[in-house]
Each structure stands twice: as C-alpha cells, then as structure tokens.
Amino acid sequence: MTSPVGGLVMGTGIESSSHIYGLFQHICVAFELVLADGSLVRCTEEENSDLFHAVPWSCGTLGFLVAAEIKIVPAKSWVKLHYEPVRGLENICKRFAEASENKQNTFVEGLQYTLDTAVIMTGxxxxxxxxxxINRIGLHFQPWFFKHVESHLKGDRTGVEYIPLRQYYHRHTRSIFWELQDIIPFGNNPVFRWLFGWMVPPKISLLKLTQGETIRKLYEQHHVVQDMLIPMKHMQEAITRFHQDINVYPLWLCPFRLPPGRGMVHPKGQEEELYVDIGAYGEPRVKHFEAKASMRQLGEVCKRRARVPDAVCRCVHGTRGILGDV
Structure with a gap:
C-alpha cells in the first residue's frame, strides 16, 4: 500500500507525526496544476493564493496536480517505539492527549481494542x-503489527523496540490496518505467514476486480471505512458514540495539530488546536446498523457535539476522507 502525493494533498493526509507538523497540506509550500483550459498554474501562499488554499480537500475538482513542493526533515535509521497499555476510557483519552502535546515524541499513535482498553505508542x-x-516488523513471517501491539495489552506490559524507519511507516501495510483479517481470517497464522506471507497484502485494485456484485453489496451494507477528525477535548465523547453507533474495533487514533488560516479545514477560532483522527475499519457489531443512516447520524453528532466545521466531519459511508500513513 502506498499513499500517492496527489491523494495526500487533495484528499488530505495524516500520519503519526502530524501532532507536530499538521496535516499533509501544512507541509506543502507550492502546487503546480493543469487547469481545465490546459494551462499550467503554480500557486503558493503569495502567488495565486486563493487556489493554493483551495487545493487541499478539493479531491481533484480544481485541476490535475502535477507537482508539489514540500518541506522535509532529516531521516534516521530507526524508530525507538514505546508501547504503553492503558485501561479505562477516561485514562486512555488523558494519556493520549498528554503524549500528543509532548513535542519530544516524534510519533504518537493509539490502537483501541475495546471501549476501555488501548495501547498508546510514542516514538x-x-x-x-x-x-x-530490534524488531523488523516488515518481514513477511512477522505477526501483523496490530496483533503484535495487542500482545502488550494482553500481557499487560510496557515495552521498547527499535524498528527500521521504512518498516515503521509501513507497519499497517501487510494487514491493510486490520482489514485483511476479514478477507483472510487465517492470515496471521504462523504457518500461513511463513509460507505465504510474502504474497500479502493483495492489491486493492485486484480485490475490487475480483469482487462480485453480491460481495460488493455486502461490503456497502455491512462494512465501515471511516475517519473522523475531532477536537482532542471531545475525544472521549466521540469514541463513546463510535462504540454505541457502530462498535468497530480496533480504532485507529492519530493526533494532529490544526492551525488557523484559510482553506476548507481549520478550527473555528483563531488559535491552533489539537485534534484526533478516529479511524474505524471493519464490520459493525451493532444490531441496529444501517449503512447510510447510521453513518450520517454519526456525522451529524460529530458536527453538532464537537462544534467543528462541516469539512472536518467527513463521514460518508464507503469512502475514506483521510489517507493514513501506510
């Protein structure tokens, strides 16, 4: 799995260092687009400024993005990753916010396995x-990363590991976060990983090509792939609503800073604010789930209770408003 730059810009990208650098759009300093009339336009904060601020979240409607100039930071060979099991929803939200506010943490991520249990990772x-x-998690015979993380929760133990940087960025690739467990239920079996682990993940395009009409409808009606961007101060309430309305676990928790400014996505006030991306991917476990109605209801609750701009509460069944760091 890869995240093309065009998708990260126009569909918005987020990853586990976004609590420092913001969304992908916030590290971009210039775009070049081919517009509908065939002209090539460069836009920056000073040049064609309106277009520059309109490109993020535009989903390709303004033009064809052919170049992006971005800020980068020096890379190092390893990620030193600390695992911390946390119990109790209030405590989970508190520890996650504390870790996200600490700029000494280059990476912050949480995997929540039930309403009251999670593992918070800082790196x-x-x-x-x-x-x-050293844990080379990218090798084909290694356990899927989310299962490896869960072992710290089941063993109720903290831990520290060193992961190669590239493998860290692709930590959720082999299992497509945790979606592959619904496609290949035995995929994390040690024998399968050793013999066939090199074959996964299957290309998403291949899965769509080989998906029959019946399976497609089942996915549309009984499957969720959603991300919601919520102010950190409303994280506990939002997770509770996720639990009540769809009950999908694990949940992916990824913090990011949202600075004030122009464009489609910004806090309502003039102060920078810390947000969290809550990602739910899988089959809902609630009896009353009805795809469109349930997701629209969850989206409305997000907008009403969290009091954030509509664009930050993108919750349309079957689409993913955010590209994770995969």
Missing part, C-alpha cells in the same frame, strides 16, 4: 539501536 527517530530490542 523517536534515532541512528542507533540496541541489538537485543
């Missing part, structure tokens, strides 16, 4: 690793 980049704590 930093380093050029040196302790040999006995």
């Amino acid at each position: 930093t980049m380093t050029d040196h690793a302790e040999p006995d704590k």
